[in-house]
Amino acid sequence: MRNLDFTVIKPFVHLLPSAVAITLKVGIGAFFLTLIIAIVVGSMRTRKLYKPIRFLLAAYVEFFRGTPLLIQLFVVYYGLPSFGIKIGTIPASILTMGLNSGAYLSEVVRASILSIDKGQYEAAAMLGYSNIQTTVHIILPQALRIAVPSFMNGFSSIIKETSITSVLPIVELTKLGNQIYAKTYHPFEIYITMAVIYFAMTYFVTFFAKWLERRLSVWVKK
Numbered sequence: 484m485r486n487l488d489f490t491v492i493k494p495f496v497h498l499l500p501s502a503v504a505i506t507l508k509v510g511i512g513a514f515f516l517t518l519i520i521a522i523v524v525g526s527m528r529t530r531k532l533y534k535p536i537r538f539l540l541a542a543y544v545e546f547f548r549g550t551p552l553l554i555q556l557f558v559v560y561y562g563l564p565s566f567g568i569k570i571g572t573i574p575a576s577i578l579t580m581g582l583n584s585g586a587y588l589s590e591v592v593r594a595s596i597l598s599i600d601k602g603q604y605e606a607a608a609m610l611g612y613s614n615i616q617t618t619v620h621i622i623l624p625q626a627l628r629i630a631v632p633s634f635m636n637g638f639s640s641i642i643k644e645t646s647i648t649s650v651l652p653i654v655e656l657t658k659l660g661n662q663i664y665a666k667t668y669h670p671f672e673i674y675i676t677m678a679v680i681y682f683a684m685t686y687f688v689t690f691f692a693k694w695l696e697r698r699l700s701v702w703v704k705k
Contacts, residue, residue: 491667492676495659502659503680509576509655510642510684516581517588517637522627524585525592526618547586553647555579560651572653580644584637591633595626628699635692639685646681656680 528540547555560575570578599622607617646657654662660677664670 487672488669489672489676491669491672492663495663498654498659499656499680502654502656503684505573505653505655506642506645507684509573509580509645509648510638512573512577513580513584513641513645514638516577517584517641518634520581520585521588521592521634522623524589526596526623528589528593529596544586544589547583552579552583552644553650555583556647556650572648572651576645576648576651576653580641580648584641588630588634588637591630591637592626595629596622598629599625624699628696631692631696631699635688635695638692639688642684642688643681 524540524543528537528544532540556576556579559570559579560572563570603621604617607621612621645655648655649658649661656677660673664673667673
């Protein structure tokens, strides 16, 4: 059994900030796209819409929940250029991961909105609120508070799932780990280091989620 030697990573430490930055860029970008998609799609699916629109929204959710993220990534990055749509590695990664997570979290938003007491809609109507005012000022704040833990879990998952983008020509954290391994042949030391960095990032997200949940609780009670 050989001794562990974490010093093999030392010559490559200067490459870590760039790889972490790309990982965070993809993760944060995908999360903001996820938020927009989840709120829009989730809210729309609680309303009475024309059948074709309902079908399209349901098809989007089922497709992205029913196919592997890796295949979705290949379709976006390698498939879209066949139709004259060519996008870079980082935008392709953000778009794919945003669409994928948006499909899952739109269901969380939908369930959160449906869990709000129907009496609040009737009370808002009696006070003269329009449908949009009721949704924006009364329903969404409560629904988002319910959805915050799921959103933050989704954010943590997105950060971890950025590793799948290592199959594209993009040097994020996992790809950098693979490159260092190819030069040093010390897999345990390298991948443990990468795991610690991923853990640090997701731990920060969890900490931020708890802070945000407390702030939202105070805001909703006002």
